[in-house]
Amino acid sequence: xxxxxxxxxxxxxxxxxxxxxxxxxxxxxxxxxxxxxxxxxxxxxxxxxxxxxxxxxxxxxxxxxxxxxxxxxxxxxxxxxxxxxxxxxxxxxxxxxxxxxxxxxxxxxxxxxxxxxxxxxxxxxxxxxxxxxxxxxxxxxxxxxxxxxxxxxxxxxxxxxxxxxxxxxxxxxxxxxxxxxxxxxxxxxxxxxxxxxxxxxxxxxxxxxxxxxxxxxxxxxxxxxxxxxxxxxxxxxxxxxxxxxxxxxxxxxxxxxxxxxxxxxxxxxxxxxxxxxxxxxxxxxx
Amino acid sequence: xxxxxxxxxxxxxxxxxxxxxxxxxxxxxxxxxxxxxxxxxxxxxxxxxxxxxxxxxxxxxxxxxxxxxxxxxxxxxxxxxxxxxxxxxxxxxxxxxxxxxxxxxxxxxxxxxxxxxxxxxxxxxxxxxxxxxxxxxxxxxxxxxxxxxxxxxxxxxxxxxxxxxxxxxxxxxxxxxxxxxxxxxxxxxxxxxxxxxxxxxxxxxxxxxxxxxxxxxxxxxxxxxxxxxxxxxxxxxxxxxxxxxxxxxxxxxxxxxxxxxxxxxxxxxxxxxxxxxxxxxxxxxxxxxxxxxxxxxxxxxxxxxxxxxxxxxxxxxxxxxxxxxxxxxxxxxxxxxxxxxxxxxxxxxxxxxxxxxxxxxxxxxxxxxxxxxxxxxxxxxxxxxxxxxxxxxxxxxxxxxxxxxxxxxxxxxxxxxxxxxxxxxxxxxxxxxxxxxxxxxxxxxxxxxxxxxxxxxxxxxxxxxxxxxxxxxxxxxxxxxxxxxxxxxxxxxxxxxxxxxxxxxxxxxxxxxxxxxxxxxxxxxxxxxxxxxxxxxxxxxxxxxxxxxxxxxxxxxxxxxxxxxxxxxxxxxxxxxxxxxxxxxxxx
Numbered sequence: 063x064x065x066x067x068x069x070x071x072x073x074x075x076x077x078x079x080x081x082x083x084x085x086x087x088x089x090x091x092x093x094x095x096x097x098x099x100x101x102x103x104x105x106x107x108x109x110x111x112x113x114x115x116x117x118x119x120x121x122x123x124x125x126x127x128x129x130x131x132x133x134x135x136x137x138x139x140x141x142x143x144x145x146x147x148x149x150x151x152x153x154x155x156x157x158x159x160x161x162x163x164x165x166x167x168x169x170x171x172x173x174x175x176x177x178x179x180x181x182x183x184x185x186x187x188x189x190x191x192x193x194x195x196x197x198x199x200x201x202x203x204x205x206x207x208x209x210x211x212x213x214x215x216x217x218x219x220x221x222x223x224x225x226x227x228x229x230x231x232x233x234x235x236x237x238x239x240x241x242x243x244x245x246x247x248x249x250x251x252x253x254x255x256x257x258x259x260x261x262x263x264x265x266x267x268x269x270x271x272x273x274x275x276x277x278x279x280x281x282x283x284x285x286x287x288x289x290x291x292x293x294x295x296x297x298x299x300x301x302x303x304x305x306x307x308x309x310x311x312x313x314x315x316x317x318x319x320x321x322x323x324x325x326x327x328x329x330x331x332x333x334x335x336x337x338x339x340x341x342x343x344x345x346x347x348x
Numbered sequence: 349x350x351x352x353x354x355x356x357x358x359x360x361x362x363x364x365x366x367x368x369x370x371x372x373x374x375x376x377x378x379x380x381x382x383x384x385x386x387x388x389x390x391x392x393x394x395x396x397x398x399x400x401x402x403x404x405x406x407x408x409x410x411x412x413x414x415x416x417x418x419x420x421x422x423x424x425x426x427x428x429x430x431x432x433x434x435x436x437x438x439x440x441x442x443x444x445x446x447x448x449x450x451x452x453x454x455x456x457x458x459x460x461x462x463x464x465x466x467x468x469x470x471x472x473x474x475x476x477x478x479x480x481x482x483x484x485x486x487x488x489x490x491x492x493x494x495x496x497x498x499x500x501x502x503x504x505x506x507x508x509x510x511x512x513x514x515x516x517x518x519x520x521x522x523x524x525x526x527x528x529x530x531x532x533x534x535x536x537x538x539x540x541x542x543x544x545x546x547x548x549x550x551x552x553x554x555x556x557x558x559x560x561x562x563x564x565x566x567x568x569x570x571x572x573x574x575x576x577x578x579x580x581x582x583x584x585x586x587x588x589x590x591x592x593x594x595x596x597x598x599x600x601x602x603x604x605x606x607x608x609x610x611x612x613x614x615x616x617x618x619x620x621x622x623x624x625x626x627x628x629x630x631x632x633x634x635x636x637x638x639x640x641x642x643x644x645x646x647x648x649x650x651x652x653x654x655x656x657x658x659x660x661x662x663x664x665x666x667x668x669x670x671x672x673x674x675x676x677x678x679x680x681x682x683x684x685x686x687x688x689x690x691x692x693x694x695x696x697x698x699x700x701x702x703x704x705x706x707x708x709x710x711x712x713x714x715x716x717x718x719x720x721x722x723x724x725x726x727x728x729x730x731x732x733x734x735x736x737x738x739x740x741x742x743x744x745x746x747x748x749x750x751x752x753x754x755x756x757x758x759x760x761x762x763x764x765x766x767x768x769x770x771x772x773x774x775x776x777x778x779x780x781x782x783x784x785x786x787x788x789x790x791x792x793x794x795x796x797x798x799x800x801x802x803x804x805x806x807x808x809x810x811x812x813x814x815x816x817x818x819x820x821x822x823x824x825x826x827x828x829x830x831x832x833x834x835x836x837x838x839x840x841x842x843x844x845x846x847x848x849x850x851x852x853x854x855x856x857x858x859x860x861x862x863x864x865x866x867x868x869x870x871x872x873x874x875x876x877x878x879x880x881x882x883x884x885x886x887x888x889x890x891x892x893x894x895x896x897x898x899x900x901x902x903x904x905x906x907x908x909x910x911x912x913x914x915x916x917x918x919x920x921x922x923x924x925x926x927x928x929x930x931x932x933x934x935x936x
Contacts, residue, residue: 212435212828218522223503226525227426228435230828231415236425 113306115314116279119160119272119292123319126153126296131256133188139209139254142187150256151193152296153323159276160318162194163294164246164262166269167280168301170288174266177201180237183249183259185213185229190249190259194295196269197261199243206235212253219247222263226252245293246329260295260329292316298325368893376487378479379893383486384465385786388779390489391457392860397497398453399853401445408433408441410839410846412828426505435827436525439508440500442825446511447533450633451540452493454771458636459544459582460486462778463551463575465786469884469891470569472560472900472923477553481546488543492536499532507533510825512626515607515618519599531600534593541590544582551579560883560923562902566660567922569882569906570653573660574639577667578632584671585628592621619681623674631670633767634734635663637774638705641727643907644777645709647880648724649716650918652907655708662701662708669698679750688747695745702738706731717910717918722796726777729804733769737762740815755825758818764811776803776859783866784873788889791870795862802855809848813841879919881908886921901925 128150133140140147154161177198184191186208197203205215207229214228215236222240229236240247243265251257262269268288270278285308292300302314377383407417415431417423427437464482468475476482499506506529509518513534521527555576559568568576596618598604605611607618646653653659675683675691683691709731718724740762744750753759776799783791818824821834829835829842876885883900884891900923908920 214435216522216525223527224522224525225504226436226522229429230435231413231430231432234429234432234434236429 109309111308112282112284113308114279114281114311115268115283115288115290115304115306116277116311117165117314117316119163119165119276119278119294119316119318120158121153121155121160121276121318122158123321125155126320126323128153133254133256136188136211136254138211139188148187148189148256151189151258154274156274156276159272159274160294161272161274161276162192163272163276163278163292163316164194164196164260164269165272165278165280165290165292165314165316166196166245166262166264167266167283167288168291170286171266171268174198174268177267180204182206183215183261184208185215185251185257188213188251188254188257190251190257192271193259194246194271195259195261196271197240197263198267199263199265200239200241203238203240203261204235205229205238207232213251213257214253215249216252217247217249217261219244219263222247245291246295248329262293290314293328294318295327295329296325297322298327376483378475378483380464380468380476380479380482381786381891381893381895383482384461386486387456387460387464387489388786390486390493391453391461392863394448394452394493395454395457396856396860398445398449399856401441401448403850403853404433405438405441405445406846406849408438408827409829410843412830424501427500436505436508438827439510439524439825440506440526440529443507443510444496444500444533447507448496449767450511450629451537452489452496454633454767454775455629456489456543457775458633458771459551459575459578460489460547462571462636462640462782463547463579465782466571466884467551467554467575468558469785469887469895470572470882470906471555471558471563472883472896472902473554473558474894474896474899476550477558478550482550485543485546485550488539488546492539492543495532495536495539499529499536502528502532505529512622513593513596513618514622515596515599515613515615516609518618519596519607521600527600531597534597534600537593538590538597541586541593544586545590548579548583548586551575552583555579560900560902563922564902566657567902567905569639570642570656570659570663571636571639571882573663574635574637574642577663578635581628581632581635581667581670585625585632588621589625589629592618592625595621616678616681619678620674623677624671626677627674628667628670630766631666633771635666637730637734637771638663640774640778640781641709641730642705642712643882644723644727644781645712645731646907646909647781647878648719648721648727649713650719650909651712651716652905652909653708654711654714655704656905656907658704659708662704665701666698669694669701673698676745676747676750679747680754685747692745692747696742699738699742699745706735706738721780722791722793722800723777723781725797725800725804726773726780729800730770730773730777733765733773733807736812737765737770740765753818755823756818757814757822757824760824761811761814761818764814769807769811773803776800779863781878782884783863784877785884785889785891787867787870788873789866789870790873790877791866792862795858795865799855799859799862802858803852806848806852806855810845810852813845817841817845876921879917881919881921882906883922886923 131148131150133148151162177200180202181195181197183195183203183205188209207213210232212228212230214226216226218224219240221242221244225238227236240263243263245262245264246260247263249259249261268280268283270280272278283306285306287303287305290302290304297318300316302316304312304314306312374382417428417431417433420428420431427434504521504526508524508526509530517523518530555572595606599606599608605613607613607615609615642653642659673691673695675687676695679688740758743753744759744762780791780796817838820838822829822838830839873889875887875889878885886900887895902922903924903926904920904922906922910918911920914920
């Protein structure tokens with residue numbers, strides 16, 4: 063109880079310090095900011111004991127061409143896109159940076175503040191916003207619908223309890239939670255087959271999602287040695303060892319290229335077709 | 349506990365009465381009449397719940413874009429959000445409306461209430477063959493009701509795969525978002541199966557073994573015949589559903605794949621098992637209603653039932669044919685055309701005994717001294733509505749027509765003409781008819797007649813237009829029909845149906861008021877207020893524990909009205925000695 067109090071006090075001071083310094087996170091873009099809102103660690107640390115991890119997800123070589131999405135069945139949604147129309151979002155590269163990489167501390171974390179605040183997942187123009195979302199276990203996820211048409215939100219985790227809810231009109235919200243760490247939880251809309259999102263659930267607040275420029279930043283990480291893991295829906299996972307020193311910024315960069323497409327992507331259960339038997343075997347791909 | 353010794357000769361009966369505790373008399377009673385009243389209260393409650401679910405459905409169907417559900421704020425966010433009924437809650441409403449009405453309202457009201465109440469009284473015996481099993485058959489329904497109600501409030505909500513529970517929708521939570529709710533309903537179904545099986549064993553045994561002296565098979569009232577045949581159907585059909593339900597629970601909980609193709613199972617197996625139960629179930633839901641109607645029409649027309657033996661044979665024929673037609677529910681699932689033709693032909697055969705019964709009811713009323721009290725009005729309403737429901741059933745029996753209209757509102761109209769216009773009309777009639785025997789007071793006739801006319805008018809306003817809506821192609825379980833080009837233009841019809849449904853639901857409250865008001869304020873009933881012939885009317889109203897001081901001896905058939913050899917009255921009770929009434933009024 064007492065240490066909890068001091069942790070909170072220190073965290074408040076840290077927030078004030080971060081705010082005064084501009085947050086030290088200039089590289090995070092919109093997607094990362096969305097995830098940042100869901101990062102309760104930003105609320106409570108002792109500045110003399112924490113540092114920051116930041117870096118880039120770089121993409122080299124030819125960028126895979128994303129397929130166009132046929133949204134003609136939902137004219138209201140299709141109208142929200144430019145002349146080129148909506149494109150798939152699985153590989154988004156801008157000026158050499160890869161967006162929507164979920165970066166989180168996978169080893170070395172001991173103890174973490176409880177989740178607070180709510181993460182948000184919206185449905186805008188028949189797309190999930192953000193495409194990749196990070197949350198802390200037990201944290202509220204406010205799911206809303208900005209489209210005035212029916213979406214269902216079908217989350218199919220393997221470690222957590224799944225849900226399959228619908229939002230038939232704009233303005234409807236629903237709050238959900240995942241209680242156990244799980245990277246990743248796929249989310250889809252069964253009405254619109256192209257709608258896909260991923261929710262990374264970790265039991266601490268030290269995670270981020272790379273923004274449109276490929277940058278990320280995880281603030282308020284207690285000093286220590288960690289393993290950092292980066293997850294991407296097409297390129298699988300990479301890890302890096304980082305040492306965080308109090309008051310300093312550690313840098314970890316992840317490199318991607320088109321040849322890594324098709325890597326094993328850890329995500330709950332995979333359905334593997336056994337040819338010739340007409341059966342589907344369920345296989346865990348951890 | 350009373351000691352009962354019935355002597356087959358109809359001589360003196362030893363029947364010891366002693367004080368019972370409140371708990372044994374009213375809660376854990378083994379008296380068939382108390383158990384029947386327990387079933388009646390239970391089923392009326394679930395009839396109201398089922399109706400309430402239907403009203404929520406109708407609101408959504410009529411005004412899918414409006415939101416603003418009245419009292420929407422009292423529902424959790426997982427059911428109603430921003431005034432909108434959510435699609436998954438709508439699925440639960442559709443599923444549980446059908447499930448509650450079939451399994452917790454209509455079926456136990458037809459059988460649990462009236463088989464319990466009438467079999468010992470009309471057969472002239474003290475109680476059921478197995479009174480404790482009888483008590484258990486009611487108390488097995490209690491956890492079923494609790495599980496059903498609880499399922500609405502668990503994560504994921506109540507079952508949403510339709511009342512037919514088709515796999516894999518019902519077997520895989522990820523497809524509907526419903527996990528525990530589905531399991532709870534299946535568990536409830538197992539309890540319902542247990543109740544039904546226990547009850548059926550009792551009804552069959554009692555009917556075969558405990559008839560009063562002189563109560564030959566062909567002197568049994570048609571009500572008893574219908575309940576007896578129904579009990580046989582239930583005994584053969586319910587175990588199939590219970591077994592299938594347990595298999596489905598296993599698929600959901602311990603990883604079996606009876607009905608899941610990814611594990612080598614067959615979704616079609618579920619359909620076969622369900623409908624092998626399901627079609628006999630249709631007759632479980634209508635045969636008792638036919639029995640009540642025959643009885644009430646005969647009393648209300650002051651004439652014997654026209655073609656008594658033909659009526660019995662028709663009941664038996666319907667029951668037999670009911671077991672070989674289940675495939676007609678699965679035409680859309682795909683089957684060999686020759687098999688489809690077989691099911692078409694066997695289904696059409698059922699029209700023959702059904703028509704025999706319909707014409708015999710009209711023959712019973714023909715040139716009768718009609719007494720249009722509430723019970724009689726509902727019985728006549730039954731005949732008319734059943735005829736419409738039966739005729740629309742002929743459409744469905746034909747494979748090529750069925751494939752077009754099966755998953756539309758046409759079938760919703762059909763099932764409600766049979767199950768509401770049929771079964772429930774007859775049930776209302778039965779309650780008005782036997783209420784004085786049950787509670788010793790008459791229900792208010794004025795309120796009863798208003799209730800009938802409101803129900804009759806609103807019922808037809810609700811369900812007749814559904815034939816048309818279905819022919820246009822409105823899908824039977826659709827959440828929001830407004831987004832489909834081929835369904836443009838039916839919005840007003842849907843709104844009218846919904847307003848009429850509200851009226852229908854409201855008229856039910858008039859019945860409920862009459863029911864409870866009459867318990868205290870109703871005119872005291874004499875033993876035989878309808879001048880009826882069957883044995884239950886020859887005991888006080890209500891009958892005492894044990895029913896009879898002496899087991900009656902039966903001399904006549906069940907419907908001896910306007911007997912030519914009886915001069916001072918137009919009826920002859922089954923237990924009236926012929927030599928006392930008139931030397932010529934011999935055994936019939």
